[in-house]
Amino acid sequence: MKRIVNAVLVKRLRTEKGWSQEELAIASALSTRTVQRIESDGSGSVNSVKSIASALEVDMHNLETKPRTQLIGVRWGYGGLAAGVACATIAILAEWFYGGGSAYEAGISLGLVGLIAGLSSAFVGWASSRY
Numbered sequence: 001m002k003r004i005v006n007a008v009l010v011k012r013l014r015t016e017k018g019w020s021q022e023e024l025a026i027a028s029a030l031s032t033r034t035v036q037r038i039e040s041d042g043s044g045s046v047n048s049v050k051s052i053a054s055a056l057e058v059d060m061h062n063l064e065t066k067p068r069t070q071l072i073g074v075r076w077g078y079g080g081l082a083a084g085v086a087c088a089t090i091a092i093l094a095e096w097f098y099g100g101g102s103a104y105e106a107g108i109s110l111g112l113v114g115l116i117a118g119l120s121s122a123f124v125g126w127a128s129s130r131y
Helices: 007-018 019-030 032-041 046-056 068-098 103-130
Strands: 002-004 041-047
Touching: 002 019, 007 046, 019 032, 019 046, 032 041, 032 046, 032 068, 032 103
Parallel strands: none
Antiparallel strands: 002 041
16 A cells, blocks of 8 residues: 655655665665655655654654644634534524524624634644644
């Protein structure tokens, strides 16, 4: 099974260690051609990516183009968006059924609550991908 990795990151980590592709190949017990392919195409087998990650002293998932933490951030962002839409919809429907104020004011009020929830969720998602 092939894994898609961030080829630029692999090359950067290798050069930070002062290694050539041949030296990374030796450290990871892979062929030089495999290291070259991973750095140029950004794809390799699970075992190759594990070996390179181990040699570079990083977690294998950090070499992927979309680490799981970024996906968590995206989910938080969509969750915040859904909460904002739900709050605004509930406010408008409540005003429509029960009256007492304008639907516009209720929509704005709870829409702002939804906006704050969305921004908070986006921040949590962003922070989870950074730390």
